[in-house]
Amino acid sequence: MTEVLSTTFIPEEFSQKLLSWFDQHGRHDLPWQHPRSPYRVWLSEIMLQQTQVSTVIGYFNKFVERFPQVADLAAAPIDDVLVYWAGLGYYARARNLHKAAIKVMQEFEGEFPKQTEQLQTLPGIGRSTAGAILAQAFNLREPILDGNVKRVLTRVEGIHGWPGLPAIEKNLWQIAEAYTPEERVVDYTQAIMDLGATLCTRSKPRCVECPFQSGCQAHLNNETSDLPTRKPKKQTPTVERYLLVLQDADGRFLMERRPATGIWGGLWCFPESEKDSDLDTALESWKPHFPISKHFDLAEPFKHTFSHYHVILKPVLMNIDGTLPAIREEGLAWMHLEQNDLALPAPISQWLASGNLSQHQLL
Ligand code: SF4
Incomplete structure (x- = not known):
């Protein structure tokens, strides 16, 4: 049995409301609307992907003056295309534009295909474009x-759930399809983009001016600031490390220079345990390299946050008495921490x- 899609508005009512609003308030004088060719619509769609209409207009006019047809764009060197794109950012879009123009010339005889599947084989064109x-x-x-x-x-x-989730996106495509009318599809497409860009803005949508306010679920339920649901934040992982804080009779500490690349690259630090070590494993792993004793104290752990993870550092405090063992390994040294030239994280x-x-009396 086919599932019947239920929508807030009857589709005809939705498109009529939107088109009436568009006739009065929509944008009718955009340069790619006059004349409206597949090349100009495509170009505007790519330019508009990350950029506002007001910024795109100037770039669009200069671009089509230099490359009036898809053949001109395909024939131009990429460096020339990039010059006319400079300032719009996201240069992958310009490179894809150029590749797509070449493909249109080589594989589609200079005409944009009329099937969505074929259009989507052109670089930079997804289902919505x-x-x-x-x-x-x-x-x-x-x-x-x-x-x-x-x-x-x-x-x-009133759809809850991040729209990037496949199930939510699928549902939204079904609704978009249901609401798209048979008639005036050109205006409808411009209208729904205009409504989103001008009235139904991310923050402070102007619902009192909106043709959908009588039925809009987010407006009626006071949920405009909750919808669309934001992308869930990734949990930042936390790792734990033990630090060997080993002091000699002169009050010097055993320091280790960290590898040149990676976190705290090249800086001097207390020797650190391997990832995921428990205390016993950490002590065992230090034994062959450092003159550690059986007696130690644990200082209060402290936390540091890097861009992708948190680390909880757990200092293990120890001292050695008797003869100072020679340190032979490169990148290890006994140091007074008051030394000014010591680069510590x-x-x-x-x-x-x-x-x-x-606060700790070292043992
Ligand atoms: S949230 Fe407000 S502006 Fe957006 S569609 Fe609903 S009523 Fe219109």
């Missing part, structure tokens, strides 16, 4: 689902400055 080209350039009933449209639909329908300096170490 293909939909926008087919709807706007060929007047075909194809839905779009760019960021603006996702925002409008999740709010109107900031969290280690801060821990030493906190006085935490001096």
